[in-house]
Amino acid sequence: QNNVPNTFTDAETGIVFNSWGIPNGSPQSQGGWTFGMALPSDALSTDATEFIGYLVECASKDAAGWCGFSLAGPMTNSLLITAWPHEDTVYTTLRYAGGYAMPDKYAGNAEITQIRSSQNSTHFSLVFRCKNCLQWDHNGSTGGASTSGGFLVLGWVQAFPSPGNPTCPDQITLEQHDNGMGIWGAVLDENVANPSYTAWAAQATKTVT
Numbered sequence: 562q563n564n565v566p567n568t569f570t571d572a573e574t575g576i577v578f579n580s581w582g583i584p585n586g587s588p589q590s591q592g593g594w595t596f597g598m599a600l601p602s603d604a605l606s607t608d609a610t611e612f613i614g615y616l617v618e619c620a621s622k623d624a625a626g627w628c629g630f631s632l633a634g635p636m637t638n639s640l641l642i643t644a645w646p647h648e649d650t651v652y653t654t655l656r657y658a659g660g661y662a663m664p665d666k667y668a669g670n671a672e673i674t675q676i677r678s679s680q681n682s683t684h685f686s687l688v689f690r691c692k693n694c695l696q697w698d699h700n701g702s703t704g705g706a707s708t709s710g711g712f713l714v715l716g717w718v719q720a721f722p723s724p725g726n727p728t729c730p731d732q733i734t735l736e737q738h739d740n741g742m743g744i745w746g747a748v749l750d751e752n753v754a755n756p757s758y759t760a761w762a763a764q765a766t767k768t769v770t
């Protein structure tokens with residue numbers, strides 16, 4: 562995937578994102594994926610605690626599957642976001658893994674609220690606010706992603722089987738992911754930090770639990 566970000570504006574919300582991804586058709590992941598991020602206006606000088614994320618295109622097959630992101634890069638010892646579609650809703654859960662096995666429900670105070678979501682037979686999308694997501698504390702295991710350096714290390718993963726218990730994010734079950742994974746260096750440019758961040762974040766009014 563690209564390290565230097567692309568910048569695009571989501572037509573529906575006007576939110577400006579830096580984005581990284583793997584194109585549909587590439588060998589690493591069937592269907593490809595794109596992840597976008599927007600940050601508070603001072604995020605390139607003062608570490609942000611939150612972001613607006615955009616799962617622009619997570620791959621799915623017949624509305625099944627899930628995609629995940631690691632906010633430190635590796636699967637372990639990092640705050641993990643898992644998202645999947647089910648009927649008309651895209652669900653999320655924040656997770657944390659000490660090892661390469663089913664991650665625990667994250668014990669810290671991070672919170673996802675949604676701005677909008679959509680899905681079709683091959684992909685699903687979600688625009689969401691992730692509050693308290695850039696520093697974490699899972700039962701004393703701490704870490705974080707620093708935005709002031711202008712560079713993040715992030716991880717991605719995709720899978721085609723849907724989670725078990727899909728309407729109950731705290732109690733999903735997963736099989737080991739089967740549609741690619743990786744760690745990438747995500748360069749942040751000046752477009753990622755925007756004076757409109759506060760107004761955009763205020764649009765995140767939908768809680769899906």
Ligand code: HEM
Nearest residue numbers: 629630635636641642661662663716717718735736737742
């Ligand atoms: C990598 C297992 C769920 C994110 C791996 C690897 C294993 C594994 C064995 C290393 C594979 C290799 O290097 O060839 C599992 C199992 C899961 C699970 C058994 C659930 C039952 C998740 C979830 C996320 C995630 C929910 C994120 C939301 C990643 C990432 C990598 C990875 C980003 C690549 C980076 C790394 O190797 O640390 N997983 N995983 N995994 N996993 Fe998972």
